[in-house]
Amino acid sequence: MDEKKLTPKAENYSEWYNQLVQRAELADYAPVRGCMVVRPYGWSLWENIQATLDQRFKATGHVNAAFPLFIPMSFMEKEKEHVEGFSPELAVVTIGGGSELEEPLIVRPTSETIIGHMYAKWIQSYRDLPVLINQWANVVRWEMRTRLFLRTLEFYWQEGHTAHATAEEAEAETLQMLDVYTDFAINEAAVPVIPGCKSESEKFAGAVRSYTIEAMMGDKKALQAGTSHNLGQNFAKAFDIQYLDENNTLQYCWTTSWGLSTRFIGAIIMTHGDDQGLVLPPRLAPIQVVIVPIFRKDEEQTLVMAAVERVKHELSAFRVKVDDRTEVTPGFKFNEWELRGVPLRLEIGPKDVANHTVALARRDIPGREGKSFVSQEGIADTVSSILEAIQINMLVKATQFRDENIHQPQNYEEFKEIIAADGWCYVWWKQSVENEARVKEDTRATLRCLPLEQPGGKGRCIFSGEETTEKAYFARAY
Amino acid sequence: MDEKKLTPKAENYSEWYNQLVQRAELADYAPVRGCMVVRPYGWSLWENIQATLDQRFKATGHVNAAFPLFIPMSFMEKEKEHVEGFSPELAVVTIGGGSELEEPLIVRPTSETIIGHMYAKWIQSYRDLPVLINQWANVVRWEMRTRLFLRTLEFYWQEGHTAHATAEEAEAETLQMLDVYTDFAINEAAVPVIPGCKSESEKFAGAVRSYTIEAMMGDKKALQAGTSHNLGQNFAKAFDIQYLDENNTLQYCWTTSWGLSTRFIGAIIMTHGDDQGLVLPPRLAPIQVVIVPIFRKDEEQTLVMAAVERVKHELSAFRVKVDDRTEVTPGFKFNEWELRGVPLRLEIGPKDVANHTVALARRDIPGREGKSFVSQEGIADTVSSILEAIQINMLVKATQFRDENIHQPQNYEEFKEIIAADGWCYVWWKQSVENEARVKEDTRATLRCLPLEQPGGKGRCIFSGEETTEKAYFARAY
Known part of the structure; x- marks a missing residue:
């Protein structure tokens, strides 16, 4: 343990975070750029997160399995948006057992493709559905700017992958798992997340619709703390996941995926930590x-x-x-x-x-x-x-802090001022990929989510002035 | 489920095994050569193995952590025997984020090197010792001939890595963990293993001394089911793992490593299975x-x-x-x-x-x-x-079967006959790398272990006729 005082949050938040993670012995830098070692104290916290989530997954009918680390490069290319989203971030194995490989293998950045391939093999009939599988795994994304827990080349997560007979079931599953994450975040981690839907530009590469839980950190930046995706029939069509229905007709499945990672440890640190260090919620603390x-x-x-x-x-x-x-x-x-x-x-x-x-x-x-x-x-x-x-x-304090820092600007000028002061904006929003891009360019804020809980009624979009029925959260984010 | 009968064990043991693993839905082949998918039923069995082992590890003072998947190529080269042992089996990442890497990264085949590097950083004084860390992880070894669970490119295991102040403590730890494995195998899996020491030619690449638990499969072949290595100061010297002792003198640590993998599922299948399929020990069965x-x-x-x-x-x-x-x-x-x-x-x-x-x-x-x-x-x-x-x-039956098939030949001719009929030989043995190689050439049998429990007294080596105080097990092995 290092006896020196931490850099105060107010002085340099990012420095405070980095010092805290290392001095509290949660994690350390690995000798490979951007990779981390999760030390016993940090891993014990993750084990407690795993235990309580795993219990919730099993209670909702899911089982665990293990799919391979390596995915043939050609698999990634089968779903167009998916490969576009992930190809800049891939780690590629080109040599195995001393020889150049005929087809390079990628180290999984996420497993929709390889799991899709296996589901196509396993699923024959409507009787085989739903398939409700989760895995606890390591994944690799070649990130350029990394930060312990928040963004590392290799990270640990769970990824659930399910296949269903109908669109309605898939949507219900996607929302159920979002609900599981919300419940976990609020009741176990005392992190008052806001569950909502991602916009078109922020959704998962290959999804029809992505849901998220968004948390406010101590510096008022937003952090996406878990996601649940309705994949529609995109992966089912790319990987031929088909079943015979009760009338003996071949149908494509509807699939979902959902994940929560060691990033959540970052959310706990930055939601509750103070100038003395970590503050851990009793339900998850390795030492209570x-x-x-x-x-x-x-x-x-x-x-x-x-x-x-x-x-x-x-x-x-x-x-x-x-x-x-x-x-x-x-x-x-x-x-x-x-x-x-x-x-x-x-x-x-x-x-x-x-x-x-x-x-x-x-x-x-x-x-x-x-x-x-x-x-x-x-x-x-x-x-x-x-x-x-x-x-x-801890939950009350974090919720108060969050609510004090969510503002409802009346016009785009106010919006920009709030974002510049690192607040969140809760505003009427008419969905538009172009306008979202312009807001981002103006303010570096992104649309965090269209919350599930909507006020109802109508209003005028903060940016375009068009009439809309939806409100959205905007903030700068990790 | 496939309704066809399994190929009987007596007809084709290997075919029986392959059919069983797949039809019982324990595992399936992945689209990448030599990789496996562990299906929910198989993973649930592994989770039960994990839970009971993890409990034993924690009861003996160990904690879990997570070290990175990727290891710089140069790390492997720091311990001479280690790199010789592992370099033919490496998977190498040469491309990351679209660019050729300056230094290729290997996908860990085992983690002594990267953990050694971190221990060198963390350990300063005798007060930091012992360090007793385990990790549950996936590792990759580029094997040419693969078999579900028994030998796959990627497999799942736990690897314990400890650092100590004295040679005696390291040896005691090595033996303690062998004992944990023995207890687990016998009392949880009903697999009557024989704990013993590996010979010079069969020990882990980089170890001073390797211990093993050896099991007899239903076809009488031996299977190494878990290992515990005393690494002496080999890795401490290669990675500069040093501490200041009570007299303020810099000393090298003494380290150990020990592992048990999803291969053990193969041991359970082949110890207990019959022509109707799997027979699972109640303590580990996913469904009792x-x-x-x-x-x-x-x-x-x-x-x-x-x-x-x-x-x-x-x-x-x-x-x-x-x-x-x-x-x-x-x-x-x-x-x-x-x-x-x-x-x-x-x-x-x-x-x-x-x-x-x-x-x-x-x-x-x-x-x-x-x-x-x-x-x-x-x-x-x-x-x-x-x-x-x-x-x-189940334990009694497996022990009887094992004991019926262990023989004590009086001379090398009898030894060869027994091995040809797939039995095990329990014989006096004067350690010699050359003689062991000749036995292997003659019979394809290897020295499985010099059991911890020795009869005492003296005898003449079955091969060289020299006087010796040690007995050894020889068998053909997986």
Whole structure:
């Protein structure tokens, strides 16, 4: 651990982020440009994300499988928009076992093509449908500007790929998975995302319609935190995914895909982090409670450690770490666990032993206000309700921050001022690829989403003045 | 599901294996030569293997992380034996983002080099040791002759990589992890492996000493099912993994690595499978119990399905599948679930409803002997003890088969006869790289391991006649 203070967020947000990720030992740079090493603390956070998402996937009828890393180059070319979208970002294997390959292999940037190929083989009849498969995998996209977790050459994600008999079922699946992501983000990560539809220019290469959950980071930039795509029959036609229906007629399937990646760790860091470091939501934190014993003399140590062990035992339902290092001071430990975002710290010293108490410090409320003394009696219940309170408080704070920074400009001049000050704009929007491009050119803001929840009624497009029934969010984004 | 019978094991073992893997929907061939798709049923088996191993790793103090897929070519060249061992098998990325790369990247065949590089950066002092990290990952080795699960270009595994302050600690770690693998194989997979040490010619490229668990397949060939390597200071010196000891002197670390892969699924298939298909050990089976309702008329259906639901509810502690398809016959279902190796089948028909009974069929005991009728009363306890009995019986059967096929020839002529008939030889052996090569040339058998458990005493080497204190296993192997 590096003892230096983090660069304050207000001074240099991007520097703050980079320092935090490395000093909290979430991730490190790999020797290959743009690749990362996810360190044990970061991976443990990802494992908690995986566990809770996987449970939701299985509860909605999905199963896991594993499809190959390598995809024949020719597969990519079968879906026109798909290859256009991904070909600038491909890593290509040209040599295998010492020889030049006849057909180069690409390292998967996403798996619609190879999974489409297998589905064509597996699906024969309507009885085989729906196919509801997910995989937890690594993918590679040759990005030029990279940032740990947010954009790396290799990243980790889950990608769900489903095939259905009807357009309606495919759309329902796409929305169901968006809903799963929304629920996960809000209730597990305390990240108040806005679910919505992408515009034509922002949708996935090869999709009919892309949905997204959009989050606001601490610097007010938007971050796309998960996506769910209705692929229509585009991939089914490119890969011949067909089935015999009940009337024995050959039909093309309707497919979907949806993914959430290690990028989400970036969303957690930037939604909740402060100048002291990470602030992790209790439900996902690798360590929920850290216990720091405090003593000076040997006889104190014995008494204090006995109380610490007793309390730790009481807290066996939680993820608890006892920091019993003797080579560093309690103050050093406080800073370290604050940097690492542990939601709740317990301190136990000789006075606490005498009084049968424990000193608590909440990570989400800095300074005195977050501190209290509680009885060792019923400590498990106390910790349980405080962790729950922290989880809720984090969501409330993040939601307030988000809502304070969403504005409703009355005209395009105001729109530009808000974006220039890094706010989000929530505006009436008449869909137009050209106008969206002009807004982007003027302001560097993109259309983040047309939210699922619409106010109803009509208004005039902020840019064109045309009448429209839809509102959209615009913001600068990661 | 394919209704045709499997080719019997005795007729063509390899054909039996290939058919079984595909028809049981464990895996399928990918469109890229030598790559596989692990289908949901196979992946679910792997997930159960992962869960139980991961628990053991964590219980022994290890944590998970994720290191990059791509390794700079120059890294491989830093450890001489390592590069010699792996360079013929490498997949090489030469193009990224549309441009030729300055330094080609290899797709990891194993991660000692890149992890060594990171450890050199992370480890400063004796206080940082030991480092005990594992990763669950995909790796690529450009194999020429491939077989689903047993040898594929891409496969899935876990690789543990640890760094220690002393040679003794590294050796203890290496043996501890071998012990974890042995315990897992015997007690979870019912695969009676023999733990031992590899000879000089069979050890891992770059290791000081390699340990292995060796299993006997149904065709009596040996399969290396997991390995644990003491790397000495070879990688520490190649990658400068150094620490300051308590006297402030710079020392090289001692490192280990250990891995177990999806190959183990091949070991389970070939240890337990029979002519009807897979036989899965209850502790790892994706489906432990299948319930097949049996009825003809509509009024029967209602009664039977009510009983089925009741029994299913009672069995909520187990992984249960109710096969309620109406388009196929019960007989078809029996065959299918036998093919897929479900340990226990329950049948419930109108008579069972009337008698408050359930018909049971054990997968490990074919025919009448494996069938019985039991009361619906206390069905959870009944199922629990039968699953336990199946688990034990599978281990006993596999151990008997193994022991019947291990022979102790008195001279090299007998040795050759036994190997020609596909048996294993357990013989006194005086270690010699040259003699081992000659045995391999004569018989195609390799030295599988020098078992940890040695008989003691002395004997004369089966090949050279020299006096020796060690015994070894020889066999033809996958």
